[in-house]
Amino acid sequence: MQCLLCNRHFNKRLTIKELLWPQPIEWPLICEHCRSGFTAIQGSTCPICCAPQATAMVCRECRYWQKRYPWKLRHTALYRYNEAMKDYMHRYKFNGDYRLRMIFTAAMTAAVATQSADVVVPIPVTEETMQKRGFNQVVGLLTGINLCHCLGTRVQHKLAQSSKNRHERLQTPQPFKLVEPAHLGGQRVLLVDDVYTTGRTIYHAAQLAYDAGAASVTSLSLAR
Structure with a gap:
């Protein structure tokens, strides 16, 4: 092999x-x-966003979001965003090596199965990214799962989150729009992304899900 x-x-x-x-x-x-080289998240983490840390206290990022939103968003992540994962994401996403999705599809499928969700919603990419890369890296990780593509992007071109600092990420305006909001009414929604950094992307998406009548929203990412 x-x-x-x-x-x-x-x-x-x-x-x-x-x-x-x-x-x-x-x-x-x-x-x-x-x-x-890949390190599974174990031990003490933030009880809300799964960030690895020395204690089980709510982290700074989640305290920030608690002041801005009336609801808590429980997030689950599988691996630390270490150098091995950073290199993997670069090759998979930015170099467009679609074969690499297969390395984590089983783990992501198993993780989705443990969540109490009626609807699984992948975070979308822009049309420009789809044309350039040819695939949504999140959807690639969810092979065999029935997905609801109810989120679209408001802009055709956006600066990659990986190129922004923390302040710039937190100030990012709403990048998404609902394209099929009726699918979320009364549903338990699971949002899925590849990497959770500050939470800005997930919270934007969660707000739209709640606006569409979702009963609850949780989220999952491959890395944190």
């Missing part, structure tokens, strides 16, 4: 169960060395 990230050839050592159990064998897509 060849690792999708480092291109090295590697072997998988089959267990006794895999040898004897009459089920398809799940072959790894990346080698153990590359896999070890």
Whole structure:
């Protein structure tokens, strides 16, 4: 097998169960060395946004959002946004290597299944991004999941969040619009994004979901 990230050839050592159990064998897509670079979020985190930290207290970002919105948005993230994840996102999103979605689709599918949601809404990308990249990186991570594409973007071109500092991110005006608001009335909505940084993007989307009559809104991201 060849690792999708480092291109090295590697072997998988089959267990006794895999040898004897009459089920398809799940072959790894990346080698153990590359896999070890990704760090799952464990231990103490902010109870609202899942930010890794030394205590289980509500973090500064969430205290900021609590002052601006009358509702709390519980967020779940799977991995830390470390150097390995940063490099992965660069290659997947900005270099447009669509194969790399497969590395985390199983983890994201399993995570969505643990959420109490009626509707799963991916964060959209602009038409310019779709034309340039050819895919929405969030949708790519959610293969096999029934999605509600009820959010659209207000602008055709926008500055990438990754290029902004914290103040610029927090001051970003509403970038989304509802294109099918009727789908959210009375529903438990799960918003999904690739990376949660300050929460600005997710809170913009959540506000529109509540405006459309959503009963509750939670969110999920691959990285935090």
